[in-house]
Amino acid sequence: MKVGIDAHVLGTRAGGNESYMRDLLAALRLFPGDAEVVPFVNPDHAEDAVGYAPWRLPVRSSYLRVPFFLPVAVRRSGVDVLHVQYTAPPVCPCPYVVSMHDIVALRFPDSMPFLDRHRLRLLSRRTLRKAARVFVLTAALRDEIASAYGLSEDRFDLVQPYVAPMFKPVRCEETRRAARAKYGIAGPYVLYVGLLHPRKNVERLARVFKRLSDAGYEHTLVVAGRKAWMYEEMMNRIAAMGLGERLRFTGYVERGDLPALYSGAEVFAYLSEYEGFGIPVLEAMACGAPVLASTDPALREVAGGAALHAEALDDDAIEAALRAMLDDGGLRSRLGEAGVKRAAFFTPEAMARSALAGYARALE
Numbered sequence: 556m557k558v559g560i561d562a563h564v565l566g567t568r569a570g571g572n573e574s575y576m577r578d579l580l581a582a583l584r585l586f587p588g589d590a591e592v593v594p595f596v597n598p599d600h601a602e603d604a605v606g607y608a609p610w611r612l613p614v615r616s617s618y619l620r621v622p623f624f625l626p627v628a629v630r631r632s633g634v635d636v637l638h639v640q641y642t643a644p645p646v647c648p649c650p651y652v653v654s655m656h657d658i659v660a661l662r663f664p665d666s667m668p669f670l671d672r673h674r675l676r677l678l679s680r681r682t683l684r685k686a687a688r689v690f691v692l693t694a695a696l697r698d699e700i701a702s703a704y705g706l707s708e709d710r711f712d713l714v715q716p717y718v719a720p721m722f723k724p725v726r727c728e729e730t731r732r733a734a735r736a737k738y739g740i741a742g743p744y745v746l747y748v749g750l751l752h753p754r755k756n757v758e759r760l761a762r763v764f765k766r767l768s769d770a771g772y773e774h775t776l777v778v779a780g781r782k783a784w785m786y787e788e789m790m791n792r793i794a795a796m797g798l799g800e801r802l803r804f805t806g807y808v809e810r811g812d813l814p815a816l817y818s819g820a821e822v823f824a825y826l827s828e829y830e831g832f833g834i835p836v837l838e839a840m841a842c843g844a845p846v847l848a849s850t851d852p853a854l855r856e857v858a859g860g861a862a863l864h865a866e867a868l869d870d871d872a873i874e875a876a877l878r879a880m881l882d883d884g885g886l887r888s889r890l891g892e893a894g895v896k897r898a899a900f901f902t903p904e905a906m907a908r909s910a911l912a913g914y915a916r917a918l919e
Contacts, residue, residue, distance in 0.1 A: 558583075558914050559634030559649075561625060562594040563612065565603035571749075571834040572640060572656060575692075575716050578903070579910060580604060582717065586907035590914065593632050595625060617642070636687070636917050638910075642678040643686065650687040650917045654714070655679070657696065657831030661703055663754055668785065680704060687917035690714040690910070692832035695852035712913035716834055717901040721811065724843035724895065725818035734815035738805040744775040745877070746820035746844070748813065748835045749827070751778070751786045756826045756849070756867050761793045761802065763873045768801045772881060774821065775800070781807040817842035821887065822880045825854070828867045833857050837901060840894030845887040847876050859900070861893035 562580065564573045583592050584606045594604040598611045610632055612624050626644040629637050637643070637651040644651075660675035683689060683704050689711045691697045697711045725731055735741070745764065749755050757778055764776045776798065782790075793802070808816065817823060823839035826849045833854045839846050846862035848854040855864060863886075865876040880887055 556589055556636070556914060556918065557591045557593065557632075557634045558636055558638060559593045559595060559610075559629055559632060560638045561640065562596050562604060562609070563615070563617075563620060564640065565594075565596055566599070567597075571832065574834050575654070575656065575832075576640070577603070578716050578719060579714075579906060580607065581719070582903035582907040583910065586904050586911075588907070588911045590911055593634055595628050595632075636914050638690075638914070639682070641675060641682070643682045645681070647685075651685075652688040652690055652712075652913055652917050653682050653686045654690040655683070655696070655700055655831070656692060657829065658700060658703060659754065659829065662699075663829055686710070688712055688913045690913055692716065693853045693856045695856050696831045712909055712916070714906060714909040714913060715901055716832065716837065717903050717906050718837055718841040718898050722814055722817070722838045722841040722898075724891075725815045731815045731819040734812050735819060737812065738777070738779070738803070738808065738816070740775060740777055740803055740805075740816075741800075742773060742775055743821050744777045744803075744819070745822045745824055745881075746777045746779065746816060746839075747824055748779045748808065748817070748839070749825065750780050751782045751789070753785055753789055754828050756828050758789050758793055759867070759870065759873070760824055760826055761796055761798065763870050763877065764801070765796050765798055766870075766874055767877060767881070768798060774881065775803055777803045777805060777816070777820075779805045779808045779813075779816065813838060814842050817844045820844045822847055822877065824877070825849070826865065826867050826873060827851060827854070830854055836862065837898055841898035843891040843895050845880055845890035846894055847873075847880060858894075859897045861897035862890065 562576050564576050594607050594609045595612050596604050596609040597615050610628050614620050621642055622645055630648045640654045691711055701708050817839045823844040824847045825836050830851050830853045836848055836857055848862045848864055849867035850864045863876050865872040
């Protein structure tokens with residue numbers, strides 16, 4: 556079975572979408588079964604497809620790649636099944652499976668740029684209708700997509716990410732101190748990791764954190780991640796809160812530095828309004844960070860009882876949860892230990908076996 560995977564997202568710093576693709580390729584390299592995998596990559600990021608002989612696509616633009624160059628590559632490479640994320644070529648030379656990481660364009664259209672949301676809303680429906688299989692990250696997302704698009708649940712495969720071995724508790728204080736120094740972090744801190752755009756709810760987190768700072772908490776709020784879209788007004792409003800040195804924007808953090816930052820955080824806060832999975836939550840738990848997450852169904856499913864939860868739009872509930880965690884070292888320790896155990900359930904072997912089973916079903 557020859558499997559082509561649209562891995563154009565590699566090297567783009569695209570947050571969870573890139574992490575998912577990177578980890579899927581690594582899992583299939585470790586547990587390939589009877590599959591020969593051909594990653595289709597951007598021409599300037601072929602080296603990110605570690606361990607494979609990638610097929611270079613000549614363009615980066617999705618408007619050209621998906622309808623024109625990807626089908627040509629599929630035909631010339633002779634793959635039996637194609638794996639895409641979100642959108643597939645209008646005419647595909649072979650059966651395809653699609654990974655849907657969320658349906659933001661349908662659920663929260665105003666949180667996306669105009670062209671992106673309309674392109675996804677238009678193309679996702681067609682892609683899902685014609686897909687041989689649909690890969691999802693959580694049962695919550697499966698149920699949501701099945702309901703929204705009228706799909707039978709027997710067309711879905713649960714192919715969940717895992718935590719790479721590098722994500723584990725960093726006990727060495729010197730390593731943690733070096734990471735803090737690299738990103739300009741002083742003192743105890745509350746950490747957010749992820750893209751910066753409105754749906755991630757970072758503005759509300761900062762507003763609640765300002766209350767804590769005014770009440771005498773001496774922590775710093777560390778916001779780690781690159782600016783994505785629709786962030787300008789959000790960033791201006793956060794700057795106007797007057798947190799000063801209590802707020803640190805690090806920009807994009809190199810993946811190798813994340814375990815030390817997660818491990819050193821007193822709280823990892825991920826209060827997104829909507830997620831299909833929430834990979835940073837899994838990474839933080841694997842590193843032993845006490846996690847505060849929103850009550851989004853997918854985040855509850857991923858955390859599996861190993862995190863504290865607060866309603867994403869309730870400032871008072873978020874404040875109460877943060878106070879409880881910052882004031883109670885025992886609670887933080889219990890959550891940290893529970894998170895490490897929970898994260899261990901997500902493995903590369905499980906991801907690879909689920910994906911391979913889905914590819915095989917697509918060819919039946």
